[in-house]
Amino acid sequence: MGRAPCCEKMGMKRGPWTPAEDQILINHIHLYGHSNWRALPKLAGLLRCGKSCRLRWINYLRPGIKRGNFTPKEEQTIINLHEVLGNRWSVIAAKLPGRTDNEIxxxxxxxLKKRLNKNQNNGGDNKDINGNNEITNKDKESVLVDTTSLQQVSNGITTFEMSNNNKDDMMSYENKSALVGASCWSDVVYVDNSSNNEKKIDDWEGLLDMNSNKFSYNNSKLYGDDMEFWFQLFNSSRRIEELSDITEFWF
DNA sequence: AATGTAGCCAACCGCCAGCTG
DNA sequence: CCAGCTGGCGGTTGGCTACAT
Incomplete structure (x- = not known):
């Protein structure tokens, strides 16, 4: 299948948007919505391609967009989520109301990347992104995914390994998997070891090896699902009662 | 004051998945 | 089932600004 042309470059205006163009776009969307981005510029009388209009609306003109500096809490949230999700900016943005994927x-x-690198070069202590010694026990729990050596690899298989060093302090397999799910919203995996580790969701293509304490699962199918659905599901589960204080830190 | 450099960020590009006829 | 179209996403670019020399 051939790639659709991004836009008719001939005659299309590019570069920064003017206030007048912004106003035209806002007015048009308020009146008619944006059911078809490709047709919108022509209907609105804008010399822009649909993609450009969409981007401008999503990133700057949409109601509820938060401008200005990120708070330390927002930055910490980005770092935490990035550690788990990688460069999935849209998913991260979904958890930061008013912020866009582009901005993040x-x-x-x-x-953040530079600051993290600097911190790591300084010995990787418990300092937060601002260099403060602010990481609490609660924070440690919230980034517990780190201790499972969560790895995302290119083929969509996520694996994480459980350390044998401090088993007494560790959560159960069940809670562990739930927490990973909470962290990777789209990656919720429900493992119930009370019933022979049978999978609880149809898309679970995972492997649970109790002997080696190693999980792996194919998350490629799960990523596509509605984040809010998984978030709600997680919140409504009994586990969230046990972990609700952890998720509060994140959001 | 002029010039060079680095950092920031809005916007663009190209790819992909999903939908539709 | 297939081809074309569209929206959405992440990576990248380039213009602008602030700061340094």
């Missing part, structure tokens, strides 16, 4: 991506590349 920018702040990551310009601030």
């Amino acid at each position: 991506k920018n702040v990551w590349h310009t601030h």
Whole structure:
């Protein structure tokens, strides 16, 4: 299948948007909505391609967009989520109301990545992104995924390994998997070891090896699902009662 | 004051998945 | 089932600004 042309470049305006163009776009969307981005610029009388209109609306004109600096809490949330989700900016943005994927991506590349590298070079102690010794026990729990050596690999298989060092302190397999699910919203996996580890969701293509304490599962199918659905599911489960204080830190 | 450099961020590009006829 | 179209996503670019020399 051939790639559809992004836009008719001939005659299309590019570059920064003017206030007048913004107003036209806002007015048009308020009146008619944006059911078809490709047709929108023509209908609205804008010399822009549909993609450009969509981007402008999503990132700047949409109601509820939060401008300005990120708070330390927001930055910490981005770092935590990025650690688990990787460069899935849209998913991360979904957990930061008013922030866009583009903005988060920018702040990551310009601030957070550098700051993290600097912190790691300084010995990787318990300092937060601002260099403060602020990481509490609660925070440690919330990033417990780290201790499972969660790894995302290119083929969509996620694996995580459980350490044998401090088993007494560890959560049960069941809770562990639930927590990973909470962290990777789209990756919720329900493992019930009370019933011979049978899978509880149809898409579970996972492997639970109790002897080696190693999980792996194919998350490629799960990623596509509605984040809010998984979030609600997680919140409504009994487990969330046990872990609700952890998720509060995140959101 | 002029010039060079680095950082920031809005916007664009290209790919992909899903939908539709 | 297939081809075309569209929206959405992540990576990248380039213009602007602030700061340094």
